[in-house]
Amino acid sequence: MAQEITTLQEMLDRINDSGNDQGRVSLGEIVESVGNRSFGPLLLMVGVIAASPLSGMPGVPTATGILILLIAAQLFFGRDHFWLPKWLLRRSLGTDHVQKAIRWLRPVARFIDRWLRPRLPALIKGGSIYLISFNCAAIAIVMPMMELVPFSAHGAGLALSAFGLALISRDGLLALIAFAVTAVSFGLVIYNFN
Template sequence: MASEITNLQDMLDRINQSADDEGRVSLGQIVESVGDRSFGPLLLMVGVIAASPISGMPGVPTTMGIFILLIAGQLFFRREHFWLPKWVLRRSLAKEKVHTAVRLLRPSARFIDRWLRPRMSALIQGGSTYFISFVCAVIAIVMPMMELVPFSAHGAGVALTAFGLALISRDGLLALIAFAVTAVSFGVVIYQFN
């Protein structure tokens, strides 16, 4: 059994190692590498992908939105095991793109990990988890529109990464920051469509 993911660097290591020998890495391989019972790491994984340059590719924000909606729904209903349809799990990216994104994110991951610690835990436990899952579901619904607004998916990815890290590290302050980033990202999208 793989060790528990405790920070962003652990998540990047798992994503990087999930690439297969044929030069492609599927969402199924990534989910398997992070575990199907850990909603925090799965949310973090999607956030990292959405925050990376990969999210600039057509269709990636929408695919991530579907993935986020499934994670958020299952987190809301407190499922013990994470489930995704096979057609989503088969979606894949070139191994080189995954390695490049991980390499670009590594310095930020080291910096962020130094600041994580359990605090304000009431903001990520009990009823607060329901609110986090609701906000993540709203992000998922808006992700397809973010394909039309340059860089807005990156902001949503940062928020999702922060929510995932908050759930893993029990850091309520980070959850508050994630709520603020979400509000700014939505504000940018709303402004662009007005």
């Protein structure tokens, strides 16, 4: 069993090491590399994808929206491990695209990891988990529209990454920041559709 992920850099390392001999990396391989028992790393993984240049590729925000909705629903209902349908686990990207996104994110990961620590624990346990899962589900529902609004998917990805990191590091302050980033991302979408 893989050791629990505690930093963004560990998440990127595991995603970077996933893949196969055909130059592709499937979602199933990524999920297996980060572990299917912790929702924090999975939210972080999806957030990293949505915040990276990969979110600019057509269809990626919609696909990540589906994944986010599945994670949020299972987090809301308190499942003890994560499940995804096989058709979604078979979806893949070129390893070169994934590695390029990881290289782009590494400096950010080093910076963020220095600031994480347990604080404001009431914001990442108990009833707060329901609020986090609700916000993640709202992001998932809006993700297809974010394909039409430049950079809004990046903001949603940052919020998801922050929620994931907050769950991993038990950092309630980071959860508060994620709520704020979610509000700004939604504001961008609403502004651009009015």
